[in-house]
Amino acid sequence: xxxxxxxxxxLLPLLALMLLVTGCPKRPATTAASAPAPxxxxxxxxxxxxxxxxxxxxxxxxxxxxxxAPATPAPATxAPATPPRPSExxxxxxxxxxxxxxxxxxxxxxxxxxxDANAGWLKSNANNLVLIEGHCDERGTNEYNLAxxxxxxxxxxxxxxxxxxxANRITIISYGKERxxxxxxxxxxxxxxxxxxxxxxxx
Amino acid sequence: MSTPRRFxxxxxxxxxxxxxxxxxxxxxxxxxxxxxxxxxxxxAKKLNLFVPDFTVTGAPDxxxxxxxxxxxxxxxxxxxTLFSVVSGQPPLPAGNPDAMQKAWTDAAAAxxxxxxxxxxxxxxxxxxxxxxxxxxxxxxxxxxxxxKFAVVPSEPRRLAHKIADEVVFQFTGELGDADTKIAFxxxxxxxKEIYTMDYDGAAPVPLTANQSINLSPRWSPDARSLAxxxxxxxxxxxxxxxxxxxxxxxxxxxxxxxNSSPAWSPDGRQVALTLSKDGNPEIYVLTLATGAFRRLxxxxxxxxxxxxxxxxxxxxxxxxxxxxxxxxxxxxEGANLxxxxxxxxxxxxxxxxxxxxxVYTSRQGSHDLWAxxxxxxxxxxxxxxxxxxxxxxxxxxxxxxxxQSNRLRGSKVFTMLPDGSEQxxxxxxxxxxxSPAWSPxLP
Numbered sequence: 168x169x170x171x172x173x174x175x176x177x178l179l180p181l182l183a184l185m186l187l188v189t190g191c192p193k194r195p196a197t198t199a200a201s202a203p204a205p206x207x208x209x210x211x212x213x214x215x216x217x218x219x220x221x222x223x224x225x226x227x228x229x230x231x232x233x234x235x236a237p238a239t240p241a242p243a244t245x246a247p248a249t250p251p252r253p254s255e256x257x258x259x260x261x262x263x264x265x266x267x268x269x270x271x272x273x274x275x276x277x278x279x280x281x282x283d284a285n286a287g288w289l290k291s292n293a294n295n296l297v298l299i300e301g302h303c304d305e306r307g308t309n310e311y312n313l314a315x316x317x318x319x320x321x322x323x324x325x326x327x328x329x330x331x332x333x334a335n336r337i338t339i340i341s342y343g344k345e346r347x348x349x350x351x352x353x354x355x356x357x358x359x360x361x362x363x364x365x366x367x368x369x370x
Numbered sequence: 371m372s373t374p375r376r377f378x379x380x381x382x383x384x385x386x387x388x389x390x391x392x393x394x395x396x397x398x399x400x401x402x403x404x405x406x407x408x409x410x411x412x413x414a415k416k417l418n419l420f421v422p423d424f425t426v427t428g429a430p431d432x433x434x435x436x437x438x439x440x441x442x443x444x445x446x447x448x449x450x451t452l453f454s455v456v457s458g459q460p461p462l463p464a465g466n467p468d469a470m471q472k473a474w475t476d477a478a479a480a481x482x483x484x485x486x487x488x489x490x491x492x493x494x495x496x497x498x499x500x501x502x503x504x505x506x507x508x509x510x511x512x513x514x515x516x517x518k519f520a521v522v523p524s525e526p527r528r529l530a531h532k533i534a535d536e537v538v539f540q541f542t543g544e545l546g547d548a549d550t551k552i553a554f555x556x557x558x559x560x561x562k563e564i565y566t567m568d569y570d571g572a573a574p575v576p577l578t579a580n581q582s583i584n585l586s587p588r589w590s591p592d593a594r595s596l597a598x599x600x601x602x603x604x605x606x607x608x609x610x611x612x613x614x615x616x617x618x619x620x621x622x623x624x625x626x627x628x629n630s631s632p633a634w635s636p637d638g639r640q641v642a643l644t645l646s647k648d649g650n651p652e653i654y655v656l657t658l659a660t661g662a663f664r665r666l667x668x669x670x671x672x673x674x675x676x677x678x679x680x681x682x683x684x685x686x687x688x689x690x691x692x693x694x695x696x697x698x699x700x701x702x703e704g705a706n707l708x709x710x711x712x713x714x715x716x717x718x719x720x721x722x723x724x725x726x727x728x729v730y731t732s733r734q735g736s737h738d739l740w741a742x743x744x745x746x747x748x749x750x751x752x753x754x755x756x757x758x759x760x761x762x763x764x765x766x767x768x769x770x771x772x773x774q775s776n777r778l779r780g781s782k783v784f785t786m787l788p789d790g791s792e793q794x795x796x797x798x799x800x801x802x803x804x805s806p807a808w809s810p811x812l813p
Contacts, residue, residue, distance in 0.1 A: 250626070252604040270694065270715070308731055308760055309585055309805065310631045311688060311695055311717045313599070313606065314644060314651035314674040317628045321650065340605055341628050341646075345562070345583045 250338045256298040256366035261288045265323060267361040270307070272318035274326050282323065285365060286330035292367075297332075299323050300364040301341045302348075304357035309343055316341030323363040417541065419447060420482040420506070422459040422473065424499070428491045435490055435497075436461050439530040443488070445570060446534030446548035450769070451787065452541060462487060471511065478506035484514075488533055496520045499529045503540055515540045527572060528812070535811070547765040551613070551809040552772055553577065553587040553596055554783055557802040564598055566613060569765070569808065571783075571798030577611055578602075586805065588632045593810040597622060597632035597641055608632055608643055622656060623663075633676045633685075635702075642666075642676035642685055653687050655702070666704035677721045677728070678702075679744070686710065686719040686728055686744075697730050699744060710746055718761055723768040727788065731760040739773055741788065752790035759784075763808040772796075772806040 262285045265278035274282065289297060301320030303312035320339035328334045349356035423440040444457035456477070463469050474485050485506055491498040503515040517536050521528045531548035538546030550569045555562050561581045567574040578584045580602040587598045595612045602609075608622040608629040623629040627646030634641055641656045645663070651674050653666045667673040671691035678685055686699045697710040697719045710719075710728065718731040721744075729741045729752065737758040742749045753759035757777035764771060768788065775784045778795065781804045786793040 250605070254604060270690070307695070307715070307733060308675075308717045308737070310644070310675050311672070313585070313628050313630050314646070314672040317646045317651055318672060321646070339627070342583075345585075 251296065251298075251368055253298060253300075253340055253366070256296075256368045259295075259365065259367045261285075261292075262297070262365035262367065264362045264364050266358060267319055267363075269304070269357070269361065270315065272315065272322045274322055279326065282326050283330060286327050286332055289327070289332050289336070293336075294370050295367040296336050296338065296370055297327075298366040298368070299327075299337060299339045300346075300366070301339065302346060302360055302362050302364065303344045304360040305344050305347060305352075306357065307344065309345070313341050313343035316343045319361075319363050416452060416454045417484055418482045419453040419455050419537075420459075420474075420477040420485040421447070421455055421457045422485075422487070423457075423461040424488040424490045425461040425464050426490045426492070427464045428493070431490075431492075433526070435492070435526055439490060439499075439526060440488070442527050442530035442570075443486070443534045443537075446531055446546065447537060449548070449570070449785075450534070450538050450546050451792065452538060456482060464489065474504055474506055474511045478511065482506050485511075486533075486537060490529070492523070495523070497523055497526050497529055499533060501533045501536060503537060527568060531568070544767055545811060547767050547770055547808075547811075549812050550766060551589075551593075551812065552763070552783065552796070552799075553589065553613075553807040553809065554774075554799075554803045555585060555587065555805040556800060557781075557804075564596070564611075565800070565803070566809075567796075567799065569796075571796040571800075574800050577613060586631055587807045588634060589807055589809040590634050591636060591638040591810055593812050596807070597634065597643075599628075599630045599632070606630055608641075627651075631675050633678055635678050636680055636682045642678065644674040644676070653685070653704075666700065666702075668704075675717060675719060677719045679721050680723055680725045684744070686721055688717045688719065697728065697742075710742060710744070716740075720762050720764060722764050722788070723766060727768075729762045729764070729771060729788075731762070739771075739790075750790075752786065752788075753793065761805050763806045765808050766810045770808075772808050774804040774806060 263281050265274065265281050268275070289295065299320045301316035301318070301323070303316050307315070317339070320341055324334070324337045324339050327337060347360045349359040421440055421444045423436045426436045440457055444455040447453045448455045462473055470487065477485055483506055485504045487502045487504070489500045498518065498520045500518045501516065502513055505512045505514045519529055519532045521532070528549060534548040535546035538544070547569060551566045552569050553564060553566045556565045559581070562583045562585065563576050564578045564584045564587045565574050565576050577596065578600065580600065582601040584602070585599040587596045589596055594614065595610050597608060597610050599606050600609050606628050607624040610620040610622050622632070622641060623643060623645060625645050625647035628651060629643065629645055631644040632641050633643070639658055641658065643654055643656060644651050645654050646652070648665070650670060651672045652668065653673050653676050655664045655666060657664070666685070669689065669691050671689055673687060673689045675688040676685045677687070682702060684699055684701050686697055688695050689698050692709070695715050695717050697716050698707055699710050700707045711730065715733040716730050720729045722728070726743060727741050728744055729739055731737050732740045736755060737760040738754060739752040739759050739762050740750065741752055755777065757775055759773055759775045759777070762771050762773045770785050771788055772783055772785050774781050780802050782801065783796050783799045783803050783806045784793055785796060
């Protein structure tokens with residue numbers, strides 16, 4: 168295990184570098200950055216038979232703030248840390264939301280400026296981890312919006328990485344249409360809900 | 371399971387009988403129940419089934435099972451759309467063939483085609499029920515089926531449901547949908563929890579109480595467990611809970627990103643799901659015995675919402691690879707992809723138990739349910755508002771669909787027939803409920 172983790176430590180910066188080279192805010196270059204990373208063993212709510220665990224996966228991913236281990240039914244202490252729980256992150260007024268067109272996950276040109284400013288703050292506050300939440304409006308169905316919110320958070324993350332933010336400082340989460348900030352049925356309200364939202368946590 | 375003994379007369383004979391009934395019946399005997407006459411005067415193409423209140427023997431009936439269980443069975447049979455049920459008549463006295471003969475003769479004279487007699491015997495550890503079905507169109511009022519059931523005392527309604535399913539079986543060769551549950555997502559105090567209830571809305575019970583977001587309940591084919599997505603540990607992971615056992619929740623998939631949209635393979639050995647661990651939402655198949663994940667889609671777009679064909683050979687799913695969400699079909703290895711829907715924004719495909727239909731949700735302003743054959747033919751619209759009508763779930767027989775609609779106040783679970791007719795809210799279903807999942811027949 169320790170040998171493997173050592174290799175991963177070497178791999179991580181390499182992967183982040185690949186992201187820097189290939190990252191593109193308009194067309195997320197996720198293939199270069201992505202590798203599976205199960206986070207199962209420490210979140211299992213109860214002992215589970217090994218057959219129910221996600222299979223051990225390939226080396227870590229830049230979107231993980233820490234290394235992930237092969238899943239085992241062992242106690243949580245046996246595994247390295249998983250991403251911090253979302254509840255550990257807090258609001259920060261310096262990081263502004265960005266918004267998306269209906270059923271889209273491209274970063275709009277005007278929102279790129281917002282993300283540049285967010286990236287600037289993150290650079291000068293390097294001790295902060297960031298959680299990017301992807302959200303959708305109420306139109307469309309729950310499961311599709313879960314995927315759409317994931318794409319929005321990922322596109323936002325990729326843009327920040329392209330601006331020099333280390334991928335291993337960033338965690339993403341999709342809430343789909345489950346956490347709207349506005350509940351009226353009109354475009355002004357829907358636009359407020361189609362957003363990527365930022366939370367931070369000191370390392 | 372007993373062999374179905376088809377009812378004596380053919381469909382043509384039934385039509386003839388119904389045609390006769392459209393003529394006002396001759397002055398029936400004075401003893402004939404008025405309510406029976408009223409139903410017959412309605413003249414639908416259904417079997418007129420006489421269901422007197424159940425006969426309770428061996429114990430007093432303080433809970434009123436005689437009337438309440440007969441009502442449940444009667445409602446089940448009405449819901450099946452196969453019968454015009456005449457109920458609300460007093461129970462037959464136990465062990466009195468003459469009284470039964472007279473009751474059946476009167477019912478037949480008033481137009482009933484069949485009669486159901488149930489004897490309920492409450493015991494200390496179970497409630498027993500024996501059903502007997504009679505053909506009132508035969509000269510001797512022939513008994514055409516009998517079967518015994520037993521349920522635990524805490525679930526007497528299941529006895530009524532099982533009897534109704536057996537009656538449907540005797541007339542169609544396939545069990546009815548009554549002895550089933552519907553799981554759903556309920557908005558409770560700002561959280562979304564998974565509940566289950568009888569298919570008719572009775573006895574809602576929470577299955578989760580973690581005060582987070584729980585989504586997409588899907589019954590395993592053995593009707594013992596549900597896969598679902600939950601934020602109970604902060605991130606959207608996929609879990610499995612056991613609905614009727616004291617067993618801990620199991621984690622099925624806890625990768626970075628989304629772990630969502632479960633779909634059980636027909637044999638229950640695999641779960642198709644959506645994972646974004648490799649960068650964007652893709653369809654995978656989890657083999658439960660090994661914990662191995664097999665990736666089926668490889669596309670930079672969204673791929674999600676898998677649904678298996680009943681043969682297990684194909685999977686329909688949603689992808690926005692064309693620029694908008696559409697339903698596609700591939701084989702269970704991920705090959706032989708074809709696009710099924712052509713225009714609009716289409717999600718939530720649900721393959722029918724018989725395999726001949728895929729129902730899905732189409733957004734054109736609001737959401738409505740559509741159906742299409744797996745080869746793309748026979749496209750038809752099932753709902754036309756009002757409000758949003760989405761998230762369909764097939765009953766085990768495929769003769770009904772549950773769905774969520776906000777046409778009334780708030781979101782509620784409705785049912786309809788697969789041709790879109792008979793849309794109705796589940797009467798007793800809780801408010802603010804959505805995403806129904808209809809269980810297979812209960813074990």
